[in-house]
Amino acid sequence: SDREIVDLDDLEAAPASGVSWVDIQGFGNERLLVELAEIYGLHPLLLEDVVNVPQRAKVELHDDNLLIVLRMVRVNEDAEITVEQIGIVLGEDYVLTFQERYGDVFDPIRKRITAGHRRFKEKGADYLAYSIADSVIDHYYPALEVIGERLEDLEEEAVAYPTTAILQRIHFMKNRLLNLRRALWPQREALHSMVWETNTLVSEEVRLYLRDTYDHCVQTTEVIEMYRDMISGMLNTYLSSMANRTNEVMRVLTIVSTIFIPMSFLAGVYGMNFKEMPGTDWPWGFELFWALAGAVAIGMLVFFGRKGWLGSQDQKLEKPD
């Protein structure tokens, strides 16, 4: 039965048939936490671990309880990613979950329990704990997809407008990934030990299920590694776009300067005040000057055209396949 409990006496009075799941959201009420620890006989260190955040993700055996500390990742409507701690305490016939803040990702589990899903009925507390851990890991996929989309947007912008602002956004993204990686990596170890280190609380059958959860956890860390490689590629693209831009500025300067500087020299020559200067008194002298200057300009343009400096650099190649 799914009840919201305010007073702990209610909890104690609750019929202990089957597996019970107590979900604590927010750690404000310290007295309540201490009472809860007494009811379930939790080790003081275990309680400290679940309420002092952030802890590294881990799986530890404390007397009759298995403590599972994981990182929950949530994406809100503005695509912001929040990393939050969740502590799962697995006992003989109960599961306690401790969440930093209100709101979680467990609604699908609650629905399946309320709907009387077969497996939840047949299996014990360890299956419930597995379901919760699995649900935590599965919620990484949408978060990673959001990050992936952002990375693609960033890459496009890095090619189009390689500004320092873009570079800072790339580094901001990189730091976010580093943080996520730091949160997820110990989880991998923790789940690994949960699958392969035997204890009486987790049955062989549930271990089989946990192997898949572990595999998913490994996959998420691999995706993060791949994203990191993409970001280092982006830095290359960025630097290359900047070099391209400098090159283009230089080319414009070079083309204009090298065409007009020789022509200016020619005009300067005919502007000299020598008494006797051949050409100045010819009838077609001025036209001849223009012919000469035009020849120089055209020669230069042909030279640049052959070097491929006249068109834009990026229209030279077809699209990548």
Place this chain on the structure above:
Amino acid sequence: SDREIVDLDDLEAAPASGVSWVDIQGFGNERLLVELAEIYGLHPLLLEDVVNVPQRAKVELHDDNLLIVLRMVRVNEDAEITVEQIGIVLGEDYVLTFQERYGDVFDPIRKRITAGHRRFKEKGADYLAYSIADSVIDHYYPALEVIGERLEDLEEEAVAYPTTAILQRIHFMKNRLLNLRRALWPQREALHSMVWETNTLVSEEVRLYLRDTYDHCVQTTEVIEMYRDMISGMLNTYLSSMANRTNEVMRVLTIVSTIFIPMSFLAGVYGMNFKEMPGTDWPWGFELFWALAGAVAIGMLVFFGRKGWLGSQDQKLEKPD
């Protein structure tokens, strides 16, 4: 006997003599999959693993079955590479294969079976499973060759036209390799555990064969690592070609400017309106001016020639040996 089965009753009715191989292509018909799982007594988790794609490559023992999840790589006529999951379920006297899509790489095995190849007759289901796994790994070589050819094309283009488009194609290639590596790496572990972890399903003799498959798998990952090194070398070539190009633009500007700017100054001097200016009324004044200007120009050209700035940079060296 090689039959295409639509109704599972046919399968059940088939004579169970020797080893049977059931090959499922496409996972659309869920009812059929469930019936198949019942006939062969497959663990529910095992069935989930083979039909939910993508799974990490792995080898897992489920009761009486060994589940082998591998990645199949196919190259089509347009040299596009597709990575696809294949699940192999090895039982006492049967092998089930689950493929994502229609069409596979197993025709050589089918032919050898139909031709009554000696080894297939003498050996059990484990040898068949080995043959399938070996065939999957062997099909990586043509795919890697296609990638290798593409890399060589890219390198040539990166030297000739170092544009941002080329850089993006290099990164595209790099990401493709990262993806392939991500698919292949767990396969290495999986095959390693299949060779060295003992179980009753795989005989010692087939393990000997599997060692070679494992070696091939290691070789493919090594080739991918080498390709990655080649790509990072390509990025260097790209950046160097860009720097080269900027350098060349600068050299043209410098040569033209430094030749004509002093000459223009000289022309400017003789264009001044001082009342008394030596030279303007000399009979050979104009010719003297040209001699002076020519001397400046030739001096500059000699200076640049000595610095080696006049020829193209890339004709200076013979071909690499």
Place this chain on the structure above:
Amino acid sequence: SDREIVDLDDLEAAPASGVSWVDIQGFGNERLLVELAEIYGLHPLLLEDVVNVPQRAKVELHDDNLLIVLRMVRVNEDAEITVEQIGIVLGEDYVLTFQERYGDVFDPIRKRITAGHRRFKEKGADYLAYSIADSVIDHYYPALEVIGERLEDLEEEAVAYPTTAILQRIHFMKNRLLNLRRALWPQREALHSMVWETNTLVSEEVRLYLRDTYDHCVQTTEVIEMYRDMISGMLNTYLSSMANRTNEVMRVLTIVSTIFIPMSFLAGVYGMNFKEMPGTDWPWGFELFWALAGAVAIGMLVFFGRKGWLGSQDQKLEKPD
């Protein structure tokens, strides 16, 4: 009882009830150290290890004593970070601490002992040793925060004023982090061995506490790794800012040159001394010249405007989200 001891006979005379903690600050008085070693029966090598600094962080068993060598990090008012060695010798019912210099980070522990904190009363010398080690590790957090703030300041400056001085400060910071990492890394191993290698001196219960200390130690090394990544990102930002600056200098040169060089040519043309030059005697000749020159200038400006070279590069994009 908390006494400052000058003469070692006092120490010997002290009632040995419960756990005694002797704290040695500064290693100047060699005679005293030797006497102390005799009183507690310390192994000569152990004494050498605690007084010869710097030692690598380690946990070693010497006969009846466990030697724990750690690095203490202190931040003073000027935000300078000092790394100092602390040697903890754990015996059956005593703890000896050897500090390089006067002043330490143990006042909270002393207060809790003096206040008769329950746990210190109930538990043995191993709990005291744990408290000291835990206190050492916990003092890394403020030091890391100071470094983190400095890194943020540096990043801002690297974007605004990318000078060689900033680069040197970045490298100075990087070397500091490398030094800190070098000091902390062996600590991780040392604590790991203290938690998992059994001996008679550290009880199972205290091992549970030490697991948390170990986790905190791992977290600090992870933060340092993250800072290192941030610094390598900063180097990218720095180089990009420098390239940006060069690009901007080039753009100014290119814009001014390419506008005025063609106009100057035009002026040069009309400064030539040809006898017959169309335009020079037209009534609106001079105005026509300006119209022509203006058209050239405006054409150039439009061209640059379209290329986006006229505005500042960094106002083009909104702030990062």
Place this chain on the structure above:
Amino acid sequence: SDREIVDLDDLEAAPASGVSWVDIQGFGNERLLVELAEIYGLHPLLLEDVVNVPQRAKVELHDDNLLIVLRMVRVNEDAEITVEQIGIVLGEDYVLTFQERYGDVFDPIRKRITAGHRRFKEKGADYLAYSIADSVIDHYYPALEVIGERLEDLEEEAVAYPTTAILQRIHFMKNRLLNLRRALWPQREALHSMVWETNTLVSEEVRLYLRDTYDHCVQTTEVIEMYRDMISGMLNTYLSSMANRTNEVMRVLTIVSTIFIPMSFLAGVYGMNFKEMPGTDWPWGFELFWALAGAVAIGMLVFFGRKGWLGSQDQKLEKPD
């Protein structure tokens, strides 16, 4: 006795006293190989491994034979390096060697055998196999020396002529090293397992000898790693030389432009057609102009001289020590 055998019946008839060594060069004659396998009772997989090239270097036990697959490196007169596979099959009292091509590096062994070298007489087939493996590894040193000399030549050229052709040769060299590394790395593992994994074919005494062979193998891989570091240093030198060159081009442009542009302006001023222009009718006007222009030029030269832009950059420092 050293005989060239064409017919296998000869071999069978040969007296089996002591250790026999059969050396097969080239794998053309398939029938002969099959017969040989039958005579010595070789496992079919073992035969496949030695004739299908390239295999990864490995040491495998097949029934009564130890298969050792190594890479042989040969340098010809043109300093070209060839990597070739050699398969060594060690039996109770025979050694079979399978070489891809004719010609090998075993002449010193043959000489020592023919000369009746003491150790070959006293020791068994395992010592012969060790001698062959040792000879293979020892032949890496000359090959590595050839590569080392090439690298030094390349470094000199990269400083003197930093062209894209040189960069391609650097990458060509790097790829060669990557290939060599890929061939040698598994050899390290293979020899390691040969030294430390016990089997009945290799005596304890020969294992002692093999430890040295293993050490040599490790040394060669270390040299290759060092060469790789040298190559990455070369890329830095290359990029720096290119930047140097661009800098030099820029300096020439800047020096010439900034000296002559102000002087040209001055000449332009006195070329203006104002009715009243002070100086044009002064007797020393023209000389005054030159004095002014000269002062500007000298001022600029002094400024550049102080900045150190006038001399060549590379003559400023003495030789490295």
Place this chain on the structure above:
Amino acid sequence: SDREIVDLDDLEAAPASGVSWVDIQGFGNERLLVELAEIYGLHPLLLEDVVNVPQRAKVELHDDNLLIVLRMVRVNEDAEITVEQIGIVLGEDYVLTFQERYGDVFDPIRKRITAGHRRFKEKGADYLAYSIADSVIDHYYPALEVIGERLEDLEEEAVAYPTTAILQRIHFMKNRLLNLRRALWPQREALHSMVWETNTLVSEEVRLYLRDTYDHCVQTTEVIEMYRDMISGMLNTYLSSMANRTNEVMRVLTIVSTIFIPMSFLAGVYGMNFKEMPGTDWPWGFELFWALAGAVAIGMLVFFGRKGWLGSQDQKLEKPD
């Protein structure tokens, strides 16, 4: 007793009381070496290992002897670093040392032995061997300090004069460090195995001493790693200084060009030969021209001043803290 022995018969005759130490310097006299091996019953392979240089550093058990091969580092007066091999053979009651060249670092040990230092008297051959190994490792510290000082000099020069010569010296230093690292790294493993692998020759007590030697060895490798990071930082500094220099050259060009080019255009305008040109006949025309030209120049200077291009880049920031 400390004697220089030329004839081996003397050695045999020497009283075997206590521990004897035979120190061989230079491997010229092969006959002597063979006789020595016979006297002490050395394994032929052991003898080969100590006289064939260079061997990798290692610790190996040969029958009744422990062979310790280490690298000795010596710094001469010119701060040149020599790496030399030392072979230590530890027997039941003797220690043999084999040095490549004359002169060593063991004088402090000899003095302590001659002075009858207590520990040498009480302890066995293993303590002597430890002392020698410890002395070898301790002599790395002065060598590392010399390298550290050189690195600091290099860093200063890399900022002040970023020439290709400096770059080559940086790479020269880097290669030296790589070589040193290659020599020291296997030593770490060797000492590790000497501390933790049990054998009858090294007592538990001496193992305790060896742990410190091992720690020192680890510290030296860590210092080398730190130096490598410093060198890669230096490469960044170098490239940044070069970019800075190019930027400065560009700034000078841009400032001078953009000030004088518009002014030259203005002068060119008034040098045109239009019949009617407003201003040329005004009484203050010439002064007006200068006012206009001055306004342009001042406007440009203000623009550059605001951009911060006028001062030197490196005086903008205070010294790093």
